[in-house]
Structures are given as structure tokens and as C-alpha cells.
């Protein structure tokens with residue numbers, strides 16, 4: 330089978346196409362013919378050695394993929410040949426609260442991922458594809474969509490009529506926009522580009538703020554709520570944005586700490602956190618049970634993931650470079 334591995338050392342130049350022996354599913358495993366893989370910012374960090382510099386190489390990157398089951402091992406009961414499935418981001422986290430042990434087997438690092446034609450996985454490491462989705466679309470679900478779902482639904486308990494502030498138009502934020510609209514919440518979204526804000530409005534965002542030309546986007550967001558502050562912020566900017574997120578949220582509101590696109594650390598004024606009784610919740614993707622719950626909701630609503638661009642397997646490096654360039658809107662997919 331053809332696969333891609335980070336070999337020898339980290340960096341996009343060391344992401345190489347290789348021929349590996351076809352895997353055979355052992356007891357409890359299913360063999361998936363991968364048809365599509367979607368990229369997450371984490372995959373880019375992994376390739377560049379910034380996610381876990383101690384990650385052992387070679388590694389097949391990418392946590393998220395979709396394909397069809399072509400063989401099953403002994404004892405597999407709930408999955409059959411021909412089933413369309415996606416990967417599960419953290420197969421050890423089936424349900425409940427996360428733990429170190431449950432998160433020790435995440436795909437695409439530390440364990441081999443999906444950027445390969447064939448992948449043998451434990452049956453509990455796959456989930457059925459919602460019937461209305463193609464492989465390209467379904468490949469986007471395991472990490473980005475589930476992170477947005479856990480943030481707004483499981484932890485956030487978002488309600489119709491709430492106002493959510495989203496940052497940027499990448500994979501997590503666009504899923505958060507779609508989920509917020511599904512629930513009946515109002516969306517305010519920031520972006521570096523007016524053209525992306527226009528697309529976000531087409532998806533149902535009520536207000537778009539250009540974060541480059543309006544660095545006081547937090548004040549604008551607050552003003553849009555009559556000065557009260559938004560109910561929920563989905564925080565992906567990290568050091569760049571965190572303090573302003575605390576200033577945008579209402580008293581008793583929530584901030585989901587998801588990403589650090591603008592840096593891991595920096596000075597921060599903690600006073601609003603106390604004085605406004607803000608609830609900050611760190612989010613790390615979600616469990617398989619939550620993935621199934623989200624998939625049910627997506628299927629019922631016929632919610633379609635937003636795919637920015639589909640690359641072919643021999644364009645893997647271009648696909649990663651496209652993500653690094655930050656010009657995308659929604660998800661980047663590689664067809665396998």
C-alpha cells in the first residue's frame with residue numbers, strides 16, 4: 330500500500346510517500362480502505378515537530394479519515410465489510426471524562442494516522458459515516474467538528490438565542506458556526522479577510538468583524554450585545570486573543586479554550602475572569618460517544634461540512650502548505 334510518513338526528521342520536506350506491506354486485521358480489528366483524509370492544524374504542527382518534539386518517527390500523520398471496511402478480524406461484531414466509517418480521534422476515549430490513559434492512543438501521533446491507503450484499526454476506533462455525507466465530507470468529522478461540538482454542546486450547553494463569538498474561519502470555527510446555527514444561536518465571527526466574512530454570513534453568521542482592520546473586535550462584539558457581552562467565545566487565537574475574549578464575554582459567560590494559533594503564552598489581565606465570573610473550559614476534541622451523538626444531529630439536520638479544497642494524494646505537501654498559508658475557509662481534504 331501507498332502511505333505517507335514523516336521520516337528521519339520533522340518538517341514538510343521529510344513527509345515522504347512510501348510503499349508499506351498491506352496490513353491484515355487481527356482479532357477485533359477492521360481493515361479500512363481510506364478514501365479521504367482531512368487536515369487539522371494539529372497535523373501541521375505534528376509534521377513540523379511542534380506538537381510533540383519527542384514523537385517517535387517514522388509516523389503516518391493525520392488523525393482524521395474516512396473510507397470503507399474491506400476486511401474484518403475475528404470477533405468483530407458491529408462492523409461489516411462495505412460499511413462506510415470514519416476514524417475516531419482518540420480510540421481510548423470511548424465515553425465520559427478524558428484521562429491521560431484514554432488519550433494515549435490518539436491517531437496521527439503518537440499512534441500512526443490515516444494518511445495511507447489501508448489502515449487496520451480496532452473496531453472501537455471507527456464510527457459509521459452519516460448517510461448524507463461523502464467520504465470527503467465525512468473525513469472532516471473526527472477532530473474539528475467534534476471539538477466544536479464538545480465546546481458548544483457537551484460543555485457549553487448552548488441554547489437557542491445565545492450569542493457566540495467565533496475567531497477565524499478555519500476548520501473548528503466554521504463547524505462551530507454551523508453547530509451554533511443548528512441550535513438557533515446568534516453568531517459573531519472574526520476573520521482576517523472580508524471575503525471570508527461574506528462567506529461566513531452566507532452560512533448564517535449575523536455579524537462579521539475584520540480582526541485586522543478592527544483590532545478592537547472584542548468591543549464591537551460586546552456592543553452588538555447591547556453592552557452585556559456574548560454568552561460564549563470559542564477561543565482559538567491563544568495569547569493573541571485570550572485577554573480580549575475575556576473582555577468580550579458576559580458576566581457568567583463561557584470561554585472555550587481550544588487553540589493557540591497566536592501563541593501559547595503571554596501576559597494576561599485576569600481581573601475580568603474574577604469580576605465577571607467567567608467560566609473558562611479547556612477543550613480536547615471529544616469521546617467516541619460524543620462523535621456518535623454529533624453525527625446523529627448532523628444527519629438529522631443534513632448538515633454538510635464546508636470543504637475548502639480537495640487535493641490528490643500526490644499533492645500532500647501542497648495540501649499542508651495550503652493550510653500553513655491560512656487562506657482556506659473550513660476544511661482541507663486529501664483524496665486517497
Ligand SMILES: NC(=O)c1ccc[n+]([C@@H]2O[C@H](COP(=O)([O-])OP(=O)(O)OC[C@H]3O[C@@H](n4cnc5c(N)ncnc54)[C@H](OP(=O)(O)O)[C@@H]3O)[C@@H](O)[C@H]2O)c1
Nearest residue numbers: 370497498499500501520521566588589590591612613614
Ligand atoms: N483543543 C482541541 O481539541 C483542538 C482541536 C482542533 C483544533 N485545535 C486548535 O484550534 C486551532 C484552530 O484549528 P483549526 O484546525 O481549525 O485551524 P485552521 O483550519 O488552520 O484555522 C486557522 C484559521 O484561524 C484564523 N486565525 C489564525 N491565526 C489567528 C489569530 N492569531 N487570531 C485569530 N484567528 C486566527 C485564520 O482564519 P481567518 O483568516 O478567517 O482569520 C486561520 O485561517 C489550532 O490552534 C488548533 O491546534 C484544538
